[in-house]
Amino acid sequence: MKALIVAAIVFASGRAEARTDWMRIGREVQGGAWLHYEATILQQITDDTAPVPDQLILAGVRLHGFLSTSASVAYHIGMDLAAGGTLHGGGFAYDVALFPIGVGVRFGRTSIATVGLGVGAIGATGTLDDAVTLPLEVNLEMGSGRLRLLARGRAAYVAGAASRHDGAPSAPFADELDATIGLRVGHHYEEYDFPTGNGYFVGASYRELAGAKFVGLTIGYSIDLAQPRRFRQPEPEVIDNRGERRCDARGRNCVRLL
Amino acid sequence: MKWLVLVALGGCIIGKQSLDPPPNDVATVALLTGTLTHPLDGIARHPWFAVRMAGQDTWEIYEVGGGGSERDPFHHHQPYLTPIVHAVWRGAEAERAAACLEKHAGPWKAKLDYRFYPGPNSNTFGDAMLRACHLHASLPATAIGKDWRGAIGANITTEGTGIQIETPLLVFRIGLFEGVEVHVLGLAIGVDLWPPAIIVPLGPGRIGFADR
Numbered sequence: 001m002k003a004l005i006v007a008a009i010v011f012a013s014g015r016a017e018a019r020t021d022w023m024r025i026g027r028e029v030q031g032g033a034w035l036h037y038e039a040t041i042l043q044q045i046t047d048d049t050a051p052v053p054d055q056l057i058l059a060g061v062r063l064h065g066f067l068s069t070s071a072s073v074a075y076h077i078g079m080d081l082a083a084g085g086t087l088h089g090g091g092f093a094y095d096v097a098l099f100p101i102g103v104g105v106r107f108g109r110t111s112i113a114t115v116g117l118g119v120g121a122i123g124a125t126g127t128l129d130d131a132v133t134l135p136l137e138v139n140l141e142m143g144s145g146r147l148r149l150l151a152r153g154r155a156a157y158v159a160g161a162a163s164r165h166d167g168a169p170s171a172p173f174a175d176e177l178d179a180t181i182g183l184r185v186g187h188h189y190e191e192y193d194f195p196t197g198n199g200y201f202v203g204a205s206y207r208e209l210a211g212a213k214f215v216g217l218t219i220g221y222s223i224d225l226a227q228p229r230r231f232r233q234p235e236p237e238v239i240d241n242r243g244e245r246r247c248d249a250r251g252r253n254c255v256r257l258l
Numbered sequence: 259m260k261w262l263v264l265v266a267l268g269g270c271i272i273g274k275q276s277l278d279p280p281p282n283d284v285a286t287v288a289l290l291t292g293t294l295t296h297p298l299d300g301i302a303r304h305p306w307f308a309v310r311m312a313g314q315d316t317w318e319i320y321e322v323g324g325g326g327s328e329r330d331p332f333h334h335h336q337p338y339l340t341p342i343v344h345a346v347w348r349g350a351e352a353e354r355a356a357a358c359l360e361k362h363a364g365p366w367k368a369k370l371d372y373r374f375y376p377g378p379n380s381n382t383f384g385d386a387m388l389r390a391c392h393l394h395a396s397l398p399a400t401a402i403g404k405d406w407r408g409a410i411g412a413n414i415t416t417e418g419t420g421i422q423i424e425t426p427l428l429v430f431r432i433g434l435f436e437g438v439e440v441h442v443l444g445l446a447i448g449v450d451l452w453p454p455a456i457i458v459p460l461g462p463g464r465i466g467f468a469d470r
Binding site: 035037059061081083187189191196197198221223224225 | 295296297298299300301442443445447459460
């Protein structure tokens with residue numbers, strides 16, 4: 001019985017400690033997100049007779065977020081979902097990817113550069129074999145005024161669909177390449193001390209896929225929002241009554257003084 | 259390419275209904291929407307019903323997250339921006355609609371287990387009241403959550419001239435006037451047949467002529 005009581009007390013105190021930690025994490029965590037609605041039209045520019053569509057139209061959404069206890073380095077997660085068609089082939093096309101693992105570096109007021117590793121799938125009925133991809137994606141969102149630079153590059157490794165292996169002539173290290181650079185013209189807000197922004201953007205796209213090269217135009221609408229970057233303040237140190245230990249303000253991380 | 263250019267011009271509606279409140283000679287019920295605050299103002303709208311009986315100066319508001327009386331909910335309904343009038347009912351039809359809203363709005367909201375996305379939310383309320391009160395009008399494509407029916411559902415469209423199937427992931431709608439519309443994760447795209455417009459998940463939800 002005594003053991004049960006002791007165990008209950010230990011368990012309860014552990015839960016109380018856990019609650020305290022969650023509250024502290026809630027205070028210290030900072031994050032943000034960006035959302036793109038976008039449509040891209042791509043035209044093949046190679047003369048190859050590769051079995052790929054001549055045109056590709058994709059419309060969809062990119063939703064990315066970041067979370068951290070640091071003002072500069074953050075955990076990044078994202079997803080890109082797009083669907084559309086091959087213009088003359090009339091086939092259905094899709095390009096989806098999830099990025100569960102990533103890191104971002106924040107700079108300036110609301111700018112961020114991220115690298116994400118994920119899993120995806122791309123295909124088009126009739127013209128592009130369906131394949132699972134392992135993409136590595138770099139994102140850059142820079143600027144906190146009326147203009148914001150939006151850039152994205154992706155190198156993907158194709159699993160399955162042997163016809164799509166080594167399909168990026170410019171990149172021997174990957175099977176497919178995809179990049180977009182755009183400029184957003186819009187608004188920046190600082191309501192309630194939260195930096196946010198939105199606006200329409202236009203950009204240029206480039207893609208290498210199944211041995212063919214594509215160039216295209218991207219248009220869309222973008223939103224960004226983030227908590228203000230909070231830099232950690234050095235905590236005041238406390239020396240205990242006997243002058244033997246120096247601890248942080250919470251009485252932790254004590255160092256015995258010589 | 260033409261389609262891309264049209265999307266780039268997102269937010270263009272020809273023939274919008276006037277924001278001037280109708281005279282108070284007879285009862286009036288109006289369905290309006292406004293954008294959420296920045297930075298979501300380009301992608302999400304919120305609906306409210308404004309009700310005024312004959313001879314009165316103030317409007318009674320029915321919505322999720324608000325309510326009460328207002329003097330001019332056509333121009334100023336905080337915190338929502340850029341209001342659009344979607345439908346106005348007058349006279350006996352408005353009296354019937356006002357009584358119906360009075361009867362159904364409170365109990366519906368009392369049972370609401372609110373969820374910002376994908377629903378049920380304020381747009382689900384707008385759609386539910388249109389159906390409960392047999393008011394033939396449509397909420398815009400950017401009223402995300404209007405088609406929330408839980409795991410799966412099917413219905414006649416609020417206009418009454420089409421059918422729709424709803425899931426949280428996908429909504430498909432087809433109708434004589436409504437045209438064809440697909441929602442993926444709440445993002446709508448389609449073609450409205452009459453009045454003609456392209457349905458987009460941005461701004462007022464359509465590029466073309468104002469809705470019926």
